[in-house]
Amino acid sequence: MTSLVEDYLRQLRASLRSRPEETSRILAEAEDHLRESVAAGRAAGLTETEAAEAAISSFGTVRAVVRAHQTPGSQAAAALHGLIMAIWLLAGTVLTSVFAIGLVVVVVIAATGGHDRRPDPTHPSLGQLSYFVVVCGLLGLPMIAAFLRRSRSRGEVERRAGTESAPEHPQ
Amino acid sequence: LIAALRDHSEGAFDLPEGTVYPALHRLEAAGLLASDWAEAPGRRRRVYALTGKGAAALTAEQAQWRRFAAGMRAVVGWPA
Numbered sequence: 001m002t003s004l005v006e007d008y009l010r011q012l013r014a015s016l017r018s019r020p021e022e023t024s025r026i027l028a029e030a031e032d033h034l035r036e037s038v039a040a041g042r043a044a045g046l047t048e049t050e051a052a053e054a055a056i057s058s059f060g061t062v063r064a065v066v067r068a069h070q071t072p073g074s075q076a077a078a079a080l081h082g083l084i085m086a087i088w089l090l091a092g093t094v095l096t097s098v099f100a101i102g103l104v105v106v107v108v109i110a111a112t113g114g115h116d117r118r119p120d121p122t123h124p125s126l127g128q129l130s131y132f133v134v135v136c137g138l139l140g141l142p143m144i145a146a147f148l149r150r151s152r153s154r155g156e157v158e159r160r161a162g163t164e165s166a167p168e169h170p171q
Numbered sequence: 172l173i174a175a176l177r178d179h180s181e182g183a184f185d186l187p188e189g190t191v192y193p194a195l196h197r198l199e200a201a202g203l204l205a206s207d208w209a210e211a212p213g214r215r216r217r218v219y220a221l222t223g224k225g226a227a228a229l230t231a232e233q234a235q236w237r238r239f240a241a242g243m244r245a246v247v248g249w250p251a
Contacts, residue, residue, distance in 0.1 A: 022196075029192050029217050036214075037188075060187025068190035071197070 004052040005034045011062045017078050018069060026069060034059060089147050095140025102133030172219075195219055203228050 009031055016023050034055050041051025059065070109126055124132070173188045198204040203225035209218045221229065 025196075026192065028215070030189060032214060032216055033188060033192075036216075058188050060189040064187050065189035065193075068187075068193040069196075 004049065004056060005031075005038065008034070008056050008059075008062065012065060015062050015066045016069065017066075017074060030059070030065070085147070085150075088143060092140050092143030092147060095136045096144055097140075099133055099137035099140055102129065102136060106130050106133055198225070 009027055012030060013023065013027055016026060018026065034052075037055030037058060038048070038051045041054050042048065044051075046054065060068075106126065106129055109129070173186070173191050176184050176186065176191070195204060195206070199206055199219070203222060204219050205222050206217055206219040208215045
């Protein structure tokens with residue numbers, strides 16, 4: 001198979017937003033179709049490159065094929081996924097900010113001995129405050145790390161594929 | 172299938188070939204088509220066939236389309 005067709009299939013794989021078993025079937029059918037078109041082009045006297053270009057041109061752009069495979073259900077799922085990721089990032093950022101600010105507050109209180117001069121029972125003790133700050137950090141930092149890891153791995157797939165059509169859904 | 176669509180429509184339905192597969196997938200999901208991989212020398216090929224429900228739906232859709240086309244012809248062909 002020519003590298004043009006392989007590149008096309010890689011771009012298609014990176015751009016599809018379907019379930020894994022559906023994606024493998026779409027790719028298998030596309031590969032089968034393109035192989036046959038290239039063979040027909042070669043039989044008609046085209047060079048390998050010309051036959052591959054003609055086959056890909058008749059098959060349609062990655063963007064057109066991806067759009068044709070989108071159903072209202074898959075579009076809604078992609079939009080929901082984007083919304084969940086945005087909420088996840090926001091929650092991670094808020095928790096991490098609380099952790100960072102709380103850490104400074106705890107250190108300042110501990111250093112100045114402020115908690116000793118404030119015996120008000122309605123205020124949390126330094127121990128309670130530290131516990132709250134640590135819990136925020138333990139939740140927020142892994143959330144941001146998971147978000148970054150996911151964004152990076154998806155970015156790498158798309159960069160490797162050198163995709164011509166940018167994904168149409170929010171990450 | 173794609174060539175037949177293009178030839179029968181005298182070039183009017185010259186769709187990007189890759190966009191026909193999603194339509195086949197949707198028809199299969201609706202139970203109107205069934206498909207399977209068939210082994211051919213040196214390659215695999217997905218073969219689609221009408222199911223009983225698909226054949227019935229095709230007959231019903233054809234009848235509906237003929238009624239619609241006849242109605243359109245009657246209206247559009249009406250002298251102004």
